[in-house]
Amino acid sequence: MVASGLLAFAGYAAVNHRTCRLRDSVIHSTPRTIAWAFGVNTGLIVVLQPFALRLVGHMRRSTALSLCAAVFGSGLGGSRDRGQFPRTAAGNVLVVAMFGVFGLGEVLLAPVAAPLVTMMARAELQGRYSATASSVFTVMSVICPSLAGVLLGAGLGDVFLGILIACCAASIAGFAWMRGSLSPRIDNAKSTRSLPAYEV
Numbered sequence: 001m002v003a004s005g006l007l008a009f010a011g012y013a014a015v016n017h018r019t020c021r022l023r024d025s026v027i028h029s030t031p032r033t034i035a036w037a038f039g040v041n042t043g044l045i046v047v048l049q050p051f052a053l054r055l056v057g058h059m060r061r062s063t064a065l066s067l068c069a070a071v072f073g074s075g076l077g078g079s080r081d082r083g084q085f086p087r088t089a090a091g092n093v094l095v096v097a098m099f100g101v102f103g104l105g106e107v108l109l110a111p112v113a114a115p116l117v118t119m120m121a122r123a124e125l126q127g128r129y130s131a132t133a134s135s136v137f138t139v140m141s142v143i144c145p146s147l148a149g150v151l152l153g154a155g156l157g158d159v160f161l162g163i164l165i166a167c168c169a170a171s172i173a174g175f176a177w178m179r180g181s182l183s184p185r186i187d188n189a190k191s192t193r194s195l196p197a198y199e200v
Contacts, residue, residue: 001136003065003174004113008137010167011072011109013144015102033092037099044103052107060187062179064112066172071105073168076161119186 056064075098114133121129151160179187 003171005136006167006171007069008140009144010164013140014164037096040096041099041103048107053111056111061112061116062175064108065175068105068108069168069171073165075101076164
């Protein structure tokens, strides 16, 4: 839940709820560019989700989550560079590309996160586990805009981006730690040589 919360904070909450403020203070893009960016993001998700389902079916679930966090972090890492091209065609293209990168991460997350929570829970606790996992995204959708409002309002856009990237890195570490506790079946592992035989 902690790793997922960090990922939600740096991914969905930051992009979906603070994009307009980032546009003004860091990225310096027009509203039309942001509209195109969300369109590309949504279009990529629709087109790539069937392929992502096949892809994650052949990898560990913990690996898919770590890869999603790495993709989110790489997209955020380029945000400061995009701010070096304010209100230019190059800058606008890079902003749209950033949202495309986030789309790649989202198609990796969607098929893994909820099923993993369900598989880890005992039958009588599946509802509570699922509700808790969903609430993490809701809570982060409140915390992230609150923190962003303070930092971006103070002209600390780079600090905010640094926090987001650090959250992505911390979530990767969390998923790596979690990997050692998952059974091969739950983690969708093809080999059990380096994994414990017990289940969570």
